[in-house]
Amino acid sequence: MRHYIALALLVTIFTAPWLATTFPEQADYVFAWMKYVGDQVAAVVAHNPRTIDELQKKYASSTPRKPHKIRVLIVPGHEPDYGGAEFGVLKERDMTIELGEQLALFLSANEKYEVIMSRTKQEWSPVFAEYFDRELDDIIVWQKAHKEESLRRVVTNQTSSSPKVYHNSAPDSVAYRLYGLTKWSNENAVDIAIHIHFNDYPGHGRIPGKYAGFAIYTPEAQYANSTTTRALSETMFKRLSKYNPVSNLPVESDGIIEERELIAIGANNTADAASALIEYGYMYEPQFLNIDTRGLAIKDLAFQTYLGLEDFFNPRGVRSLAATYDTLVLPYIWRRILPETSRELRDIYALQTALQVEGVYPPQGKDQYDCPRTGKIGPCTKSSVEVFQKKYGIEENGVGEKTIGELNRLYSGRSL
Ligand SMILES: [Zn+2]
The missing domain is CATH 1.10.287 (Helix Hairpins)
Known part of the structure; x- marks a missing residue:
């Protein structure tokens, strides 16, 4: 063509x-x-998507004296003051910033990466604010050209299935800014673009909904950036799925979903960079709703995303102490016993995470959707604690001194 x-x-x-x-x-x-x-x-x-090999070689050959860093564009979903889901006082567009900033910190601490953030909580980063102003006409022409080229491919039957997932279509100005981010990325040699979102769905009002878990959207196979993005999505998926449930929304249950229509990841074959959009979970899940666990839960998702990126480049790489558990929740030191009525959400969240590592949480017959890590002691935690106590020969009712002692012996990091 x-x-x-x-x-x-x-x-x-x-x-x-x-x-x-x-x-x-x-x-x-x-x-x-x-x-x-x-x-x-x-x-x-003028389309120059990166192959897996090119990216991995770039990473491997970058040194402090001769840096050619992997350029990562982090796009916290939605606009500074517009769009995204809301649940109670929580706004998706602010949660995406929190996660994006944490991810930026992990990446920036590694000299192999250079991070570009599209916006802060308040405004577009100056380079993008200016670009959207100056380049609007060009973005529109460029976007149309790609669309027409894509349509020709559909007519000549070089393309595959119809889109599987329904997404709210963005109003024009929002769509042009999304296309603008892609165009800018192509012109500025961005290697990887990560779009951050949290999920919601209509109709459950103020009651937490029935779906939970994360999903990664990756470009459909016909697009030039699909192979590289797929490989990246798989390493990120592996890390994220260790502790977090995969979305149980039926269309998301594959965990990694190929998508044709999402502008963010290169609709109409626009993107050179490997571009993934991650829905990190449903906003009303307990770990996000509770103020005591939200910050840690979000930081942990950023950490696991970072580890997933590292795995792509460095499959046999050295792991830090924190990465031993693939989570920032562990190691953890418990300093008090936890009666059923305890409101020590961080302690209980760490307990549930340790029980998950032990393979006893969720308890038999239950799954991660029945038993999310809530930071509260309910039937799921009680049954799991009993299995844990049996495993280690602890005779105790509830989470008392002996159980806390065993948890600290195993998960306080002293044994590492
Ligand atoms: Zn969103």
């Missing part, structure tokens, strides 16, 4: 001067048409 466009451009270039001199009154149209064709070709042909 690209060759046909290039041919069309050549024909245009050779015939335009003749057309312009033969029909002088139409010269403006001819030159406008030339520019249009030129823009289309530039948009579609």
Whole structure:
């Protein structure tokens, strides 16, 4: 297809001067048409997605003296003051910032990465604010050219299935900014783009909904950035799924979902960078609702995403102490016993996490959706604690001195 466009451009270039001199009154149209064709070709042909091999070599060969860092664009979902889900006082667009900033900290601490954030809680980063202002017309032309090229591929049947998942379609201005982020990424050699979201779905009002868990959206196989993104999505998925349930929304139950229509990850074959969109969980899940666990839960998701990125580049890499458990919740030191009525949410959250490592949480016959890590002691935790006590020969009712002692022996980090 690209060759046909290039041919069309050549024909245009050779015939335009003749057309312009033969029909002088139409010269403006001819030159406008030339520019249009030129823009289309530039948009579609100048496409340089990274292969898995290229990215891994870049990472491996980057040194402090000769840095060629992996450029990661972090896009906290939605706009500084607009859009996204809300549940009670929680706003998705603020939660995505919190996670994005944590992810940026993990990546920036590693000299192999260079991080670009699209926005803060209050505003677009200056480079993007300016880019959206200055480039709006170009973004629109560029986006249209890709769309037309995609439509041609659909007509000639080079494309696969119809989209599987329904997403709210973005209003034009929001869509253009999303396309703008992709165009900017192509022009500025971004290697990886991570779009951060939290989920919700309509109709459950102020009562927490029935779905839980995370999902990663990756570009459909027909797109040029699909293979690399898929590989990255798989390493991130592996880390995230160790402690967090995969979304049980039926269309998300594969965990990694190929998508054709999401602008963020390269709809119409626009993106060079490996581009994944992660829905990190449903906003009303208990670990996000409770103020005592929210910060840690979000930071942990950022940490696991970071480890997933590292795994992509460095499958046999050295692991830090914290990475021993793949979570920031452990190691943990418990300093008090935990009666059923305890409101020590952090202690109980860590207890539930340790029980999960032990393989006894959720208890037999239950799953992660029945028994999320709530930070509160309910039937799930009680049964799991009993199994844990049996396993270690502890005779005790509830989480008393002996159980706390055993937890500290195993999970306070002293034994590492
Ligand atoms: Zn969202």
